[in-house]
């Protein structure tokens with residue numbers, strides 16, 4: 001990688017986009033800010049150098065939150081047209097929440113981008129996340145006390161509803177993108193919400209220069225995220241292996257659709273992080289209330305571990321030693337088996353009582369969260 005303030009050369013861009021040459025079509029998510037305008041410019045130049053490349057389409061989401069947004073979208077269209085690229089503006093319609101607006105806008109944005117990709121026949125959505133964004137994401141998750149998966153920050157490639165989300169600029173410093181635009185004499189918009197101290201991200205961003213002065217610059221924070229992502233992947237592979245191990249031990253059990261069951265003693269012998277992930281995967285697969293919050297799965301695991309140990313000492317005569325709901329999944333322990341299945345629909349009013357067993361108050365879970 002060249003100096004942090006040097007424009008990105010055609011050769012460097014070719015390397016950044018190399019893995020995308022064979023894609024069916026690329027949808028460029030361009031807000032009008034410097035990063036995504038640079039993404040558009042770099043992608044257009046790369047595309048011109050190919051004899052046969054994927055079709056490029058540019059999309060701007062107008063969240064309908066700022067009066068300038070429509071003008072910024074028109075400016076992106078003007079730039080895209082100048083580069084010979086088709087452009088669409090997609091409006092986020094409907095009611096906007098009073099709290100958690102950034103998260104809701106982000107969720108709507110990805111949903112609309114994926115829809116637009118489908119419509120354009122594109123297999124990939126490209127966003128312009130930079131190394132600086134990666135460092136900020138790590139910092140945000142650090143202060144929330146996220147687990148290893150959350151601290152891995154953003155991945156270069158992820159998938160959503162059959163469309164690949166690609167971040168080809170994830171190793172590139174923002175300063176290089178700005179230098180690229182300056183060299184190309186291209187203007188860009190400045191989103192004031194990026195500096196709005198009412199939001200966590202801008203407040204944390206303001207701390208970065210102080211961290212950098214102590215050696216914790218974007219490069220080292222992004223490197224930490226990459227190292228944690230590597231460790232996270234290893235634990236995921238170990239968890240795959242542990243799930244296979246539990247399935248082998250359960251060979252005698254007839255498989256039941258919509259239910260995951262495993263032997264409690266085999267489960268109890270696994271490392272805590274692996275036990276946690278097995279639970280999390282099963283709850284997210286069978287629950288119907290969105291991803292479970294890591295802290296709640298940790299609490300559930302502690303209760304489950306205790307119940308497994310207690311029932312090994314004194315079997316509960318066929319009665320469930322544990323029955324608990326979390327994120328729309330029902331987790332029970334009976335006869336030396338852990339069983340995870342969809343919970344019956346929740347009634348209003350919190351805790352639930354069932355004639356047969358000892359129901360516990362369900363853990364309350366909220367919106368989508370990063371483990």
Ligand SMILES: Nc1ncnc2c1ncn2[C@@H]1O[C@H](COP(=O)(O)OP(=O)(O)OP(=O)(O)O)[C@@H](O)[C@H]1O
Nearest residue numbers: 029030031035036059060061062106126127128129
């Ligand atoms: N209004 C928009 N229209 C199209 N693309 C957008 C828009 N806003 C953001 N993007 C895309 O998403 C990238 C990241 O944007 P930004 O950092 O502002 O969002 P964020 O809320 O931090 O996103 P994330 O949560 O995905 O990191 C941009 O570089 C751009 O590619």
